[in-house]
Amino acid sequence: MSEPRTEILGKLRRALARTDSDAAAVDARIAAHTANLVPARGQVPEPERVAMFRAMAGEVGGTTEELAGPAEVPAAVARYLAGQNLPARAAMAPDPLLQGLPWTTTVLELRQGRTHGDDLVGITAAFAGVAETGTLVTLSGPTHPTTLNFLSETHVVVLPRRRLAGAYEEVWARLRALGADVPRTVNMITGPSRTADIEQTIQRGAHGPRRLHILIVDGLD
Amino acid sequence: MESSAHAFPANVRHALADPQLQRAMGRLKGHFIDKRAHARARLPEFDALRDQAKAIKDHTLAYLDLYLERFETEVRRSGGHVHWCRDAAEARGVVLGLCREAGARTVTKGKTMIGEEIGLNPFLEANGIRPVETDLGEYIIQLAGEPPSHIIAPAVHKNKEQISDLFVEHHHGGDRSRRLDGIPELVTEARETLRARFLEADVGITGANLLIAETGQTVIVTNEGNGDLTQTLPRMHIVLASLEKVVPTMEDATTILRILARSATGQEFSTYTTWSAGPRRPGDLDGPEAFHVVLLDNGRSALLGSEFQDILRCIRCGACLNHCPIYGSVGGHAYGWVYTGPMGAVLSPALIGLDEAHHLPNASTFCGRCEDVCPMRIPLPRMLRHWREREFASGKAPAAARWGLGVWAWFATRPWAYRLATGLVARVLGLARRGRFAALPLAGGWTRGRDFPSPEGRTFHAQWASRRGR
Numbered sequence A: 001m002s003e004p005r006t007e008i009l010g011k012l013r014r015a016l017a018r019t020d021s022d023a024a025a026v027d028a029r030i031a032a033h034t035a036n037l038v039p040a041r042g043q044v045p046e047p048e049r050v051a052m053f054r055a056m057a058g059e060v061g062g063t064t065e066e067l068a069g070p071a072e073v074p075a076a077v078a079r080y081l082a083g084q085n086l087p088a089r090a091a092m093a094p095d096p097l098l099q100g101l102p103w104t105t106t107v108l109e110l111r112q113g114r115t116h117g118d119d120l121v122g123i124t125a126a127f128a129g130v131a132e133t134g135t136l137v138t139l140s141g142p143t144h145p146t147t148l149n150f151l152s153e154t155h156v157v158v159l160p161r162r163r164l165a166g167a168y169e170e171v172w173a174r175l176r177a178l179g180a181d182v183p184r185t186v187n188m189i190t191g192p193s194r195t196a197d198i199e200q201t202i203q204r205g206a207h208g209p210r211r212l213h214i215l216i217v218d219g220l221d
Numbered sequence B: 001m002e003s004s005a006h007a008f009p010a011n012v013r014h015a016l017a018d019p020q021l022q023r024a025m026g027r028l029k030g031h032f033i034d035k036r037a038h039a040r041a042r043l044p045e046f047d048a049l050r051d052q053a054k055a056i057k058d059h060t061l062a063y064l065d066l067y068l069e070r071f072e073t074e075v076r077r078s079g080g081h082v083h084w085c086r087d088a089a090e091a092r093g094v095v096l097g098l099c100r101e102a103g104a105r106t107v108t109k110g111k112t113m114i115g116e117e118i119g120l121n122p123f124l125e126a127n128g129i130r131p132v133e134t135d136l137g138e139y140i141i142q143l144a145g146e147p148p149s150h151i152i153a154p155a156v157h158k159n160k161e162q163i164s165d166l167f168v169e170h171h172h173g174g175d176r177s178r179r180l181d182g183i184p185e186l187v188t189e190a191r192e193t194l195r196a197r198f199l200e201a202d203v204g205i206t207g208a209n210l211l212i213a214e215t216g217q218t219v220i221v222t223n224e225g226n227g228d229l230t231q232t233l234p235r236m237h238i239v240l241a242s243l244e245k246v247v248p249t250m251e252d253a254t255t256i257l258r259i260l261a262r263s264a265t266g267q268e269f270s271t272y273t274t275w276s277a278g279p280r281r282p283g284d285l286d287g288p289e290a291f292h293v294v295l296l297d298n299g300r301s302a303l304l305g306s307e308f309q310d311i312l313r314c315i316r317c318g319a320c321l322n323h324c325p326i327y328g329s330v331g332g333h334a335y336g337w338v339y340t341g342p343m344g345a346v347l348s349p350a351l352i353g354l355d356e357a358h359h360l361p362n363a364s365t366f367c368g369r370c371e372d373v374c375p376m377r378i379p380l381p382r383m384l385r386h387w388r389e390r391e392f393a394s395g396k397a398p399a400a401a402r403w404g405l406g407v408w409a410w411f412a413t414r415p416w417a418y419r420l421a422t423g424l425v426a427r428v429l430g431l432a433r434r435g436r437f438a439a440l441p442l443a444g445g446w447t448r449g450r451d452f453p454s455p456e457g458r459t460f461h462a463q464w465a466s467r468r469g470r
């Protein structure tokens, strides 16, 4: 073990008068990972939950749309891109959930994989949505390259309605259920990129996407 | 970073005489203060969350060694490395070693106060590595060659004309025909310029708002997404964090996150909150190949168990700066070092020594607003008072202050003399003028920035006595 490590830990132990039995208390607290106070706003049931998610995401400049079924997704994406005067072309996450959608019913030209910054549009699915602040949660992995969240000017996200949680804590519970190891990156995304660094004036599209469009889809999982 | 905290009085005179800075400081209210008040009003549980957040940090600090060891174990399990550093020099050395290991020529940086604290940029430059700040505010002050003036809004002291000038000089070789003056155009120009740096960087350095003992995750909170591009695109991700950033679980971090953005900018939640653990996993299509956490002490361990321990709960939200009448008048640069406002006045003497920073604890009227708004309920005024006591005890207080306090103490311990003197002064001033004094003998420093109201009638003591306490 390095000398700085030994010295720093030694100082902490002396200052805190550490005893041997304390380690058990720390382990127990971590193992229990008890939720603290969850605001009432994070505990609203459906369908108010969807309404809250849409309102909160909208407040920070995200746009949302509810779709009755998976079959409607490709057309909704094509419509949205056309409405923004964007080409019908996108990089899409290689996610089975997205791959299972009927893309061939549209003229969209899709390329699957990560992006190096030359794709105007990125399409991904979300692991969860959180109503209390209109936040999306995505996990990095083979089916979800992180670059798609950040490098494209427009980010289109497919959020299965069943994955919409009230509060963040519900998402952590689902994350733990996936297995012992957290993914390399858990991204919480609330609205498009912004900055207020010039005269405290809010400006969209600082480094990440200028637009964030969220499709909330029934009957998809 | 080189400190000029010892020159605080001169820095303040300079700041008060700078009309551009005064205008910029005037913008704080609408942006930060009103928005925080609004966000707080919208969340009925806000104050209860503050209590819980305080308790979480107090618990963690009481077991800090154990939580840090657990954090280290989890980082290793996810394939990352933890480097413990006692001081700034050690941390700089570790970062340089890692950059060399990665063969780095260009390093992108997300906003990191620890990077400022250890003076990383000049050190990397001196060693042939080009650090590029990517947070727009940090980028602006890097171009200007200045330190940040606010812990969450580093360029808050600059106006858009100054930024236009900087961009012309650095992006277009001074060609003024290419000068932009709209804020959207300036942001787009910075976006395009920095995009190229993101893509060519070999190493990305970010700070950390929180470290999670349970999972070995480091958490950053940004609005621009620059921290994410910084850590996702290069081959190596280095996280700079100080010891006290650790919390036990994701749930504990979540409670703190609920009050962080609301206290800082009045946002319900920041745009991007990113939890990172280790390097990219097998099958991942992007992400860094190496992940290192530089864990810095730099004087913090000495605060545990001291009367200053509570400052280790600080989550760097900036609320105490935004609400401080002194910070609002003089701005951040006057403080002379990385940390500014009330939290800086408490932390700086601990990190750079009372000799250097002894003026800062005096930069307070003790109005108490900082403590009122602090999401972590840190008793900032009380700790400022502790520093003032130490300053006085060590003989560093200016002669005039010591002499003045001596005179005051003589009168205060002799009530008859105190009453006589105050009664006399009140009568003389009250006769001399009604309303306000714009200048007073022996108090020129005080009246330069404000008026002294002239006393109306008799002293409190005299009135109290004549009304028999009613």
Ligand code: SF4
Binding pocket: B313, B314, B315, B316, B317, B318, B319, B320, B321, B343, B370, B373, B374, B375, B376, B377, B378, B380
């Ligand atoms: S002392 Fe409190 S208010 Fe000030 S930056 Fe730290 S947490 Fe925020």
